[in-house]
Amino acid sequence: VKQKAKVIGIVITSCPCCSNPINFDRQMTKVCAYCEEVVHIDLDKVEVSLRGPVQEGKKVRVSMN
Numbered sequence: 799v800k801q802k803a804k805v806i807g808i809v810i811t812s813c814p815c816c817s818n819p820i821n822f823d824r825q826m827t828k829v830c831a832y833c834e835e836v837v838h839i840d841l842d843k844v845e846v847s848l849r850g851p852v853q854e855g856k857k858v859r860v861s862m863n
Contacts, residue, residue: 809823811839
């Protein structure tokens with residue numbers, strides 16, 4: 799199950815170069831603190847995914863708060 803999300807807080811992801819964590823908070827471009835590469839994220843296309851067994855007929859609610 800996928801849906802689009804509006805970013806209202808911090809997005810935590812990993813650096814594509816060194817795989818260390820990097821936090822985005824309303825900025826689209828940051829410099830990685832570990833390898834000093836410039837990392838860009840598209841905050842308008844952040845997706846929320848639900849992984850795991852989903853039973854048919856069961857309602858799933860995803861909250862970004």
